[in-house]
Amino acid sequence: MMNDWAGLPATYGDVLRRAMDSLFRTFENFSEGTFIVDAEARVVWINKRYAARFGFSDPQQAIGRDCEAVIPNSLMREVVKTGKPILLDILETDREPLVVTRLPLKDDAGNTVGAVGFALFDELKALTPLFSHYSRVQQELIATRQSLAQARRAKYTFGSFVGTSAASLEVKRQARRAAQLESPVLLLGETGTGKELLAHAIHGGSARANQPLVTVNVAAIPDTLLEVEFFGAAPGAYTGADRKGRVGKFELANGGTLFLDEIGDMPLPLQGKLLRVLQDKEFEPLGSNRIVRADVRIIAATSADLPALVAAGRFRADLFYRLNVLTIQAPPLRERVSDIEALAYAMLEDLSTQARGGNHFELQDDALRLLCSYGWPGNVRELRNTLERAVMLSDSERIDARALAPLLGMAHGAGVGVGISTGAGTASTIAASTTPAGAAEPASWSDAMAAFEKRFLSDALRANGGRVIDAAAQIGMGRATLYKKIAAYGIEA
Numbered sequence: 208m209m210n211d212w213a214g215l216p217a218t219y220g221d222v223l224r225r226a227m228d229s230l231f232r233t234f235e236n237f238s239e240g241t242f243i244v245d246a247e248a249r250v251v252w253i254n255k256r257y258a259a260r261f262g263f264s265d266p267q268q269a270i271g272r273d274c275e276a277v278i279p280n281s282l283m284r285e286v287v288k289t290g291k292p293i294l295l296d297i298l299e300t301d302r303e304p305l306v307v308t309r310l311p312l313k314d315d316a317g318n319t320v321g322a323v324g325f326a327l328f329d330e331l332k333a334l335t336p337l338f339s340h341y342s343r344v345q346q347e348l349i350a351t352r353q354s355l356a357q358a359r360r361a362k363y364t365f366g367s368f369v370g371t372s373a374a375s376l377e378v379k380r381q382a383r384r385a386a387q388l389e390s391p392v393l394l395l396g397e398t399g400t401g402k403e404l405l406a407h408a409i410h411g412g413s414a415r416a417n418q419p420l421v422t423v424n425v426a427a428i429p430d431t432l433l434e435v436e437f438f439g440a441a442p443g444a445y446t447g448a449d450r451k452g453r454v455g456k457f458e459l460a461n462g463g464t465l466f467l468d469e470i471g472d473m474p475l476p477l478q479g480k481l482l483r484v485l486q487d488k489e490f491e492p493l494g495s496n497r498i499v500r501a502d503v504r505i506i507a508a509t510s511a512d513l514p515a516l517v518a519a520g521r522f523r524a525d526l527f528y529r530l531n532v533l534t535i536q537a538p539p540l541r542e543r544v545s546d547i548e549a550l551a552y553a554m555l556e557d558l559s560t561q562a563r564g565g566n567h568f569e570l571q572d573d574a575l576r577l578l579c580s581y582g583w584p585g586n587v588r589e590l591r592n593t594l595e596r597a598v599m600l601s602d603s604e605r606i607d608a609r610a611l612a613p614l615l616g617m618a619h620g621a622g623v624g625v626g627i628s629t630g631a632g633t634a635s636t637i638a639a640s641t642t643p644a645g646a647a648e649p650a651s652w653s654d655a656m657a658a659f660e661k662r663f664l665s666d667a668l669r670a671n672g673g674r675v676i677d678a679a680a681q682i683g684m685g686r687a688t689l690y691k692k693i694a695a696y697g698i699e700a
């Protein structure tokens with residue numbers, strides 16, 4: 208640095224002083240703000256405009272204060288500490304950001320005695336394109352963070368868990384208690400009993416509610432990808448399509464809750480790793496030499512019989528005991544029949560706002576009796592799917608047993624409803640023939656659909672006295688199509 212001045216005449220000290228002086232003046236005049244601190248980063252001087260911008264009507268009020276107390280986010284302390292300039296930087300303020308330059312001030316011995324900062328924003332219009340780019344990127348980042356936070360917030364609260372049967376009240380009581388505690392939660396119960404809903408509610412009711420809730424559906428991810436999904440990977444650490452590296456769900460959930468759905472499907476080696484993370488509260492992403500500390504609360508759920516899996520050696524006993532602290536058993540729907548009416552109406556309400564705006568669907572008494580006598584192997588999810596279909600297929604806002612009966616069992620996927628006859632039989636005999644216990648060999652999906660369609664079309668024809676034209680109009684199907692299907696299915700009008 209000093210070499211650059213070496214060729215100057217003996218008066219160079221004067222030139223240097225003038226250069227510094229005029230530089231300072233130029234910056235001072237043309238910058239948005241100028242600001243000097245001492246070696247302790249306390250304000251020595253600040254110009255009026257700059258002081259005013261940060262809420263000091265009189266610059267004197269700022270003198271002697273710590274720089275951060277005058278200019279939040281100021282990095283002048285770093286400059287006096289390191290003695291190194293920050294030539295160009297962006298300072299966030301509560302108004303628009305400023306482009307700033309920070310230079311250390313040295314004494315003759317080269318010791319840092321303070322620093323001077325200039326805010327250049329207004330006069331450096333050349334920076335505008337850079338700025339608009341920066342602000343756009345910044346805006347996008349903020350929006351992305353917000354939507355991510357939104358997505359990770361709990362979807363359901365305890366209020367979303369409909370049901371006042373003794374069994375449901377007990378489940379809600381246990382879940383509320385679990386929300387107050389920090390230990391792992393294990394949610395057991397058949398598919399569709401509301402385990403995921405409860406996991407959301409527990410997180411949402413816990414002290415971690417404002418932190419992320421991150422879900423991993425163990426059953427939905429191939430075994431080979433699970434480890435990376437959980438713990439992440441350093442860039443280039445594995446030969447997946449994605450070589451950029453990946454942040455694992457454990458790290459994403461830090462401070463919050465990790466919901467491990469279908470944990471019974473977790474491969475044994477990964478169970479061991481999970482157990483270690485739960486014990487040590489830290490882990491190493493694949494191929495990195497980085498230790499990540501994770502403060503994560505675990506909520507695990509499974510529809511599998513975990514003790515049986517433990518007995519069979521397919522689930523680690525030590526992991527099971529670790530998770531089996533606050534265990535909540537979500538009862539199957541058939542054991543809380545008294546909830547069905549409230550559930551059905553809550554769902555119909557939901558479906559009517561979603562699908563056909565304004566329609567209010569009503570269940571006829573026989574429909575309700577039918578719902579209450581059915582076995583619901585798919586539990587609340589199946590109830591919802593069944594009602595969804597009923598709403599879609601129904602011409603009227605009144606849903607009766609006749610409209611519902613053909614749909615029972617279809618929404619569970621196993622096709623157990625096939626083969627029942629809609630016209631005949633009381634609700635209870637229909638239900639008996641559709642519970643899984645009484646189910647015949649499950650048909651394929653296409654067989655089930657064909658059987659349903661045949662029955663549906665026969666019913667429509669019968670209801671219209673065998674008149675194809677009227678039946679076609681009623682069900683909203685083209686006449687030619689209906690004729691073709693009548694022939695294909697061999698339906699006798």
Ligand SMILES: Nc1ncnc2c1ncn2[C@@H]1O[C@H](COP(=O)(O)OP(=O)(O)O)[C@@H](O)[C@H]1O
Binds near residue numbers: 368398
């Ligand atoms: N008690 C309940 N009240 C209202 N909706 C429920 C209830 N239980 C389950 N559901 C609904 O049923 C469906 C399946 O629930 P989910 O929590 O995914 O079950 P699981 O995780 O046990 O398979 C979801 O649409 C959920 O909102």
Ligand SMILES: [Mg+2]
Binds near residue numbers: 399402403468
């Ligand atoms: Mg589930």
